Amino acid sequence: MRLVATGLLVLMAAVFLAARQFDHLHPAIGYVRAFSEAAMVGGLADWFAVTALFRHPLHLPIPHTAIIPRNKDRIADTLAAFLRDNFLTPGVVARRMQRLNVAAAAGRWLADPGEGRGRMRAGIGRLAADMLESLDQERLGGMAKRAVAGRLRALELAPLLGRALETAMREDRHRPLLDGIVRWAAKILEANEHLIRDMVHERAGSVLRWTGLDETLSKKIIAGLQKLIADMAEDPNHPLRAKAEEGLASFAYDLQHDPEKRARVEAFKNELLDNPALADWWLGIWESGRAALLRIARNPDALLTGEFGAAMRQLGETLQGDPRLAETINRFVRRAAVGAASDYGDGIVRLVSDTIRGWDAETVTGRLENAVGRDLQYIRVNGTLVGGLVGVTLHALDGVLG
Incomplete structure (x- = not known):
């Protein structure tokens, strides 16, 4: 051309x-x-x-x-600020999460797992069999009936969660989480394309607006971001995924060593244990399912079709029908999402800014020019x-x- x-x-x-x-x-x-x-x-x-x-x-x-090479760092800061102000602020995340009813969705799935029922049945069967082999019936029953709440209160969950995440990352079992984040980023970009167009149009000069180049640039910037997200989805070794893994590793470390985050997890745990609906549900489930668990642990086909399956369906119905328990769970999910945006949003923004700043002027020019193309x-x-x-x-x- x-x-x-x-x-x-x-x-x-x-x-x-x-x-x-x-x-x-x-x-x-x-x-x-x-x-x-x-x-x-x-x-x-x-x-x-x-x-x-x-x-x-x-x-x-x-x-x-040579506008773009001269303003490379400003472009990096502007793009990072755009991401922070429109996607990663606690207020934006809170508004988005306010529309989600995680407890109801989990309740519907537990009440009717659908196509995933077979896989879930086999996995739970193996897990239940291993647990029942390691603990005798009397000890397991006594612990579940009399001391579950006390032991959970004495157990600090944050370090355990941190070590679990650390182990999962070490064994590459965290990949589905990153894949989900990438898919979420693609949906967020799709829903906010108009903001990018407005930003480019407002910052473009009169010559760019007269020639219509501002619209072309905005389209190509969006296409470039979409390609970046697609590359992250396809390439497990993408540099941005590596940075995200650093963030997860930092989160796992904070769960184990940051007193403030450990206190947050403990506060939620105690709030959940104090919920009367959860206590009533647990006692009823244990009394109705304890004997059945020992009989059907080695029969995965019967595990979810018998009493344990009824218990899971009961849990699903409870999540859908008990507003207090559902609100507790939804509040925790919202707080977790808002807390993640508050604690790690600036880190993600710095990642974007530092990555673009790290490119030399020729690289930035070449990538943007090729993105705009013909x-x-x-x-x-x-x-x-x-x-x-x-x-x-x-x-x-x-x-x-x-």
Whole structure:
């Protein structure tokens, strides 16, 4: 497309020279000359505008050219601030989470697992069998009936969760979590494309708005972000995924060593244990399911079709029908999401900013120019043709008015 745009400009120059030589032969040649002359002006002007975005035209240090390389760090900070202000602030996350009813969704799935029932049945069967083999019936029953609440209160969950996450990362069992985050990021970008367009339009100069390049740039920026997310989804070794893993590792460390986060987990645990609905549910489930668990642990097909399956369905119905328990769970999920945005949002923003700042000017220029692609050269082609049409129009008006 560069060759096409440049070739069209050269063609207009050749037509202009030829028309200038034979202008006296026929009045119509004057229109050809006017078209080619104005087309050269339009083509050269748009070539300068397009080139000035990414580099100095003809390598001359003309003021207000090479805009993107000169503003690389500002672009990085602006993009990072956009992500922070529109996606990662606690207020935005809280509003988004306010619409979600996690407890009801979990309750519906437990009440009717659907296609996942077979896999869930086999997994729970193996887990229950292993637990029952390691603990005798009397000890397990006594612990579950008389001391569960006391032991849970004495048990600090945060370090256990931190070590579990640390172990999962060490064994690469955290990948589904990252995949889910990437899918969530894709949906967030899709829902907020208009904000990117508005930001580019507001910050674009008058030349960019007149040529329509601001809309082209916004489309290509969105396409670039979509491609970045797609690359992260496809490439398990993507650098941004590595940074995300660093964040998870930091979170696992904080759960084990940060007193404030450990206190938050303990507060939620105690709040959940104090909920009367949870206590009533647990006692009823244990009394109805204790004997059945010992009989059907080695029969996965019967595990969820018998009393334990009824217990799980009862739990699902309780989550859907008990507003207090559902609100406790939903409140915890909201607080966890808002806390994550508050604690790690700035880290994600710095990741984006530092990554772009770490690129050299040539890399930033090349990636943005390739992302915008052929449309940049179409701007030159359109400028050449539109300039020619303007020239013909002015020539015709000159003839009429003259």
